[in-house]
Amino acid sequence: MQRQSKKKKEVIVNKIIPFSSVDGPGNRTVIFLQGCNFDCLYCHNPETINICNNCGNCLAVCPKGALTINERDQVSWQEELCIACDKCLEACLRDSSPRVKIMGLEEIIRKVRKLKPFISGITVSGGEATLQTDFLTDLFREVKKLGLSNFLDTNGSVLLEDKPLxxxxxxxxxxxxxxxxxxxxxxxxxxxxxxxxxxxxxxxKVDKLYEVRTVIVPNLLDNYFNVDQISKLLAGLDSKIRYKLIKYRAMGVRKEKLESISPEQEYMLELVSIAEKNGCQNVVLV
Amino acid sequence: MQKEILEIIKNRSLEQYQKVIALARAAENSLDVLDLSINEKQHLNEGIICDLKEGNAPFRPRYNLVDFEKFMQQGSDFLELDPPRNLQEAINSLLILYKHIPSVTTFPVYLGNIDKLLNPFIEDESEALALIKLFLTHIDRTLTDSFVHANIGPEETKAGRLILQAERELENPVPNLSLKYSQELTADAFAVEAVKTGLAVSKPYFANHEMFVNDFGEKYGLASCYNGLPIGGGSFTLVRLNLKALAEKAVSRKELLEEKLPQTVRIMLSLMDKRIRFLVEESGFFRSNFLVQEGLLNLKRYTAMFGIFGLAEAVNHFMKKEGKELRYGQSELADELGLQIIEKIAEQVAGHKNKYCSVSQQKFLLHAQSGIGPDEDTTPGCRIPIGEEPDIYEHILQAGQFHSYFPTGVSDIFAFARTNKRNPAAVLDIIKGAMQSGLRMFAFYTKDSELIRITGYLVKRSEMEKLKKGKAVLRDTTLLGVETMENQDLAGRKER
Structure with a gap:
């Protein structure tokens, strides 16, 4: 965690997407925090998993000189020079990215405030955002003050019932x-x-579950069993909760970890009908 | 001239009525009654000023926005129609009146706030939907021109909802449709219905109601492409200035701003004055037309549109000339020059008086013209060239700087990815932000839709294919669409 700033109110941001129509209701600004405690075989953005250890391996491959070592011996990224060719990500030995920004609460809020007329709220994603709940608590409080809503995109590994604030x-x-x-x-x-x-x-139970997702991967997971069981569980909790079934796509996935194929549409539709038969009223296929 | 007429007669891709219009235009253009100076003619011939084929002897205002509310209350003596008493009569009366409204295209460019006109007559909703569908299909098949434009909103009405539903189900290119949108007056649920319709059939536009009311008062309508004009009147004429062509004649931006621009604007103002004088004083339109006599059109409600286009190319021309690698729409410095040019034009146009434009304090109003088929390498109005659009957020802020200058119309077009169909509320959020950022007209569609927004109007993809094979098609604007698709890379519009 060398690059994590000592000050508590800062986080490593992998990127901020100003407008997204696929991360919750309405148009949302999505903040991707760096660092994840999962290492999914099918991860499609593995560069968000680990924190950079400043090995410098990526410096030489950058065609634009956007990466340098600063006076504190840290890899530093100059966004205005970057052409997003992804060569640095390919050169990274530890599923990380030099293309991140350490941002304070103020700086993020400033950005969100500018976007406020265009959005319903923010969604914090990752990496795994709940690894930094103290920061999230502060961020959500400030965003609420702007009259915007807060959504969280999580792998579910951190117990939220322990985080009342x-x-x-x-x-x-x-x-x-x-x-x-x-x-x-x-x-x-x-x-x-x-x-x-x-x-x-x-x-x-507390009425804060907007959506549950399952990625469908042929030959890797027991997809029928998973969809059957998860949809039964959801239908029993609240049949209106959106259940999203996501087709596995090879884009961005590390080849050494997984080589699979996208499921056929027919296969997906079969899974959708299982979930619907189990009582889920809002099944979405993407 | 005889050769030209024979060509029209023999043209196999013109339908009968289209030939009649072309023949009438050829006859009008054989006259020389406007008393244009050599300088004015030269600017027209060089394409620096373009009169958009309005004709050499204007005998009707270019755009007429009939006061349909008045018509519904009083009926028409000339058309021998009593005020309608039910939905059938209302629809029948409107369809009759539409065929008697003159314009530059011979088709009515404004059909009224059709939701408000029909809403008082709506009782049974499913019956009303069936009738509204017949109404809209009749319009599409008989007023065969995509500049025919209907309005709805800002308030939600039963009729408004049914019209949106009908449009989604019919997928007709005509009429063009605008929703007068106000964050205060338009319910979110209704606006989301409109977004869903827009993502399905590329209409309606969202028009910034507050902005238009501010410029024209409550009695305004959106006509033709996206032209804001007073109801009960309209625009005598629209002439446009090719900023790209003018920029290329100037040796420096200083020469453009201080010499070329003032000279050319003066010439264009004079040319517009001459067109208006002939139309008002000599053509007899305002003395003999029944719409004027019955008070549905009124000389006092007319203005005139001073159009510009090719701002992006004009700016980029000087950026290149000055050795800067900056592009209009992507750099603040480049945009600044764009604003300087527009401000300069706005100032000079506002300083010119024409006694007949009483609705706009004797002034002509600016219009960011959306281009015509044969335009090459010139971007409509003050839009950012296709393929060079920045991220949507930056794009909206950029456009927001310009839209306030153009009360009689300006628009930016946004092509959304299919995924937005799942979340129309997201598009509405963006539209709300755009309106707050000063956008006057927000046009959008889904990238692969059958109806394509060409520049300011809609054309069917399948009808363009038919025309390309040399077959006659129903709607005259399809040809404009084909030409524009060939000359501009519309498919290259950035997907959002």
Whole structure:
């Protein structure tokens, strides 16, 4: 965690997307925080997993000289020179990215305030945003003051019922339920799914569960079983919770970790009908 | 001239009525009654000033926005119509009146706030939907020109909702449609319906109601492409200035701003004065037309539109000349020159008086003209060239700086990705922000839709294919669409 600033009220931001129509209701500004405690085989943005250790491996491959070592011996990125060719990400040995910004609460709020007329709110994603709940608590409180809503995109590994201050200003969460079987979940992500299960139940109970997602990967996961079980669980909690089934796509995925194919549309539709038959009223296929 | 007429007669891709219009235009253009100076003619011939084929002897105002509310209350003696008493009669009366409204295209460019006109007559909704669909289909098949423009809003009405539903189901290119949108007056649920319709059939536009009311008062309408004009009147004429062509004649930006621009604007103002004088004083329109006699049009409600286009190319021309690698729409310094040019024009145009433009304090009003088929390498109005658009947020802020200068119309077009169909509220959020940032007209569509917004009007993809194969098609604007698609890379519009 060398690059994490000592001051508490700063985070490493992988990127901020000013407008997104796919991360919650309405148009939202999405803030991607660097660092994740999962290491999913199918991760499509693995460069968000680890924090940069300033090895400098990426410096030489940058065609624009946008990466340098600063006086504190840290890799520093000059956004205005960057052409987003992704060569630095390919050169990175530890699934990280030099293209990040250390941002304070004030700086993020300034940016959100500028975008306020255009958005319903913000969604914090990652990496895994709940690894930095203290910061999130502060961020959500300030964003609420602007009259905007706060959504959280999480892998469900951090128990949210233990974070009452965070929940105060969190409107709703979108939780990944990657596998219903704990062993399979561990094989896929590196960690079991006990907290995920607890979070889904808890957030549904407090009416803050906007969406649950499952990525469908042929030949890797027991997709039928997972969708069947997860949809039964959701239907029992609140049949209106959106259940999103996501087609696996190879884009961005590390080849050494996983080489699979996208499921056929027919296969996906079959899974959708299972979820609907189990009582989910809002099943979405993407 | 005889050769030209014979060509029109023999043209196989013109439908009968289209030939009649072309023949009438050829006859009008054989006259020379405007008393243009050599200098004025030269500017027209060089394409620096363009009169948009309005004709050499204007015998009707270019754009007429009939006062339909008045018509619904009083009926028409000339058309022998009593005020309508039910939905059938209301629709029938409107369809009759539409065919008697003159314009530059011979088709009515403004159909009224059709939701408000029909709403008082709506009882059974499913019956009303069926009738509204017939109404809209009749319009599409008989007023075969995409500049025919209807308005709805700002308030939600039963009729408004049914019109949106009908438009989604019919997928007709005509009429062009605008929603007068006000964050205060337009309910979110209705606006989301309008967004859903826009993502399906590329209409309606969202028009910034507050901004238009500020410029014209409550009695304004959106006509033709996206032209804001007073109801009960309209615009005598629209002439446009090619800023690209003018910039290329100047040796420096200083020469453009201090010499070329004032000279050319003066010439264009004089040319517009001459057109208006002939139309008002000699053509007899304002003495004999029944719409004027019945008070549905009124000379006091007319203005005239001073159009500009090719601002982006004008700016980029000087950036290149000055050795700067800056582009209009992507750099504040480049945009600053754009603003300087527009401010300069606005100032001079505002200083010119024409006694007939009483609705606009004797002034002509600026219009960011959206281009015509044969335009090459010139971007409509003050838009950013296709393919060079910055991120949507920056794009909106950039455009917001310019829209206030153009009360009689300006628009930017945004092509959204299909995924937005799942979340129309996201598009509405963006539109709200755009309106707050000063955008006057927000046009949008889904990138692969069958109806394509060409520059300010809609054309069917399939009808363009038909025309390209040399077959006659129903709507005359399809040809403009084909030409524009060939000359401009519309498919290259940045997907949002």
């Amino acid at each position: 965070l929940l105060e200003n969190l409107d709703m969460a979108m939780i990944d339920f990657k596998s219903f079987k704990s062993a399979e979940h561990r094989r896929l992500t590196g960690l079991d799914n006990i907290n995920v299960m607890k979070n889904v139940k808890f957030m549904a």
